[in-house]
Amino acid sequence: MTSISSLNAALLTSVTPSSSTNSLASTVRMAAGESPNNTESTVVAIPSAGVESLLVYSQQGTLANAEPITTWASSPTDAVSMTMAGDYLAGTMSGQFYNLGSALLDRFKTTGSNFSQSVTVSSAGGTSATALSAPGPQGEVKLTVQTASGIKVDIEMDSENGTLSVSTNSSGTLSDAERSALAKLADGFQKAIDGLGAYPPQLDLSGLTQYDSSVLSSVNMQFNVTNDGSSNMSANISLDSSDQSVSVTDSDGTMKLDVDMSDSAIWGSGAQRDQAIASYLAQFDNANAKGHGNAALMSMFKDAFTQLNSDYGTSSQQLPGTTYAPWLAQSDHAMLTGLADFTASISDNATSPNPLILSQTDTFSYQVSQSTQTKGNALNGTIAQTQHSHLQASYHQSLAGGEVKLDKSLASQSYDYIQINDDASSTVNITTQRGNLIQATLDKSSNQSTRQSEYLKGVLVSDVDTPTTSSDSKDLLSLLKPLLADQDAEENSGTWQQALSNIHGMILLNANGN
Known part of the structure; x- marks a missing residue:
């Protein structure tokens, strides 16, 4: 509080006594330290010709209304x-x-x-x-x-x-x-x-x-x-010829995406990339719906994935073993996603909506990636590309399947607690010798687990864990051999292009994660 004790006498003698003057004097005495009570501001009366001018100071000594x-x-x-x-x-x-x-x-x-x-x-x-x-x-x-x-x-x-x-x-x-x-x-x-x-x-x-x-x-x-307010945000965006990355953290959670641009040989055509992006976006939506993820954060995740993968520019490299056979390069690209390698993750901030069981958290965590290894030269080569996704989530829902509001009353403690742990992968292996395709295989697998715990008025009445496992292998070369035998491949026929498009759709992780 600003002390004005040196002004007290002049102020008190220059103001005509009145009820308002007594109030002013009281204020001045408090400002001089005569009262232990703190005040929001100090009112000082400055005498003038027939007019009382009031200046209001804040506790920090600044003019409050200036x-x-x-x-x-x-x-x-x-x-x-x-x-x-x-x-x-x-x-x-x-x-x-x-x-x-x-x-x-x-x-x-x-x-x-x-x-x-x-x-x-x-x-x-x-x-x-x-x-x-x-x-x-x-x-x-x-x-x-x-x-x-x-x-x-x-x-x-x-x-x-x-x-x-x-x-x-x-x-x-x-x-x-x-x-x-x-x-x-x-x-x-x-x-x-x-x-x-x-x-x-x-x-x-x-x-x-x-x-x-x-x-x-x-x-x-x-x-x-x-x-x-709700717009608190931290973001980092890094773009160069070898790597493009985005990371965002806000009040909902964190998302990250890193795209490896160093190997342009694996980039596919615009149509192949569009097909792959659409497939991944469907997979992201499926994971978010299944795990009850945050919609706004997932929307940014999808935007980042689309924008960083839509246009890479012109490839300056060739896939190994395909330099002298354009039709072979077409077939190899059809068996790859067409996307650059990437790692991506999204994680919602965990919450504890049940005040009676704080250890039961609502969580959402999702990771997806692609990695490719290429070896060889102009005539011979091997390519291995793996896609992988993992979803781990937990959430509360009403027994009817909708939103539930939990409090400390037993009447609110009837609900299902769902825990999800899903894993899926897809791997393509391609071998070329002396400009000929001699091996092309696709292996897919998925492991999914859903645990549902049912509570009635706070009592666990059911706890069921449902695991599912699946796997599938395809010989992609056998799908191409009929076309290679009659040389339709070299003629770039519509039949050849349709076969490549069908194969490209097979190798992508679909919306169900397999």
């Missing part, structure tokens, strides 16, 4: 500062970063010089606008771009405690082509920011993944927002 002061680090006349002027008073991070990322990258259309700016909103006493209240939203966005020539460019935006700041910094002089490539990322960068800041959050990476790889070697984005 207009906030806006301070700019430099003259706010440029396009970025004008965007900041429309954003900095927004109450959410999405509002404070609105169009700001694109404005920073748009600068590169005309200049490659470094830039920084900040705007601060503070009280008349100099305290930041948010410092006297509960912590407000805080956000940081960073884009780091490496050029093919080795120049590093950092673009940063930060909002915290009443200050919005931005900067761009380049480690060297940028060429016109580099500035143009950076400016072309403007819309994609802003869409990524807007998507992550939306509710529910979304992933829109299409503008970033399509960076000009002939000029830029890598693009990395970091996004972190806290104290912004």
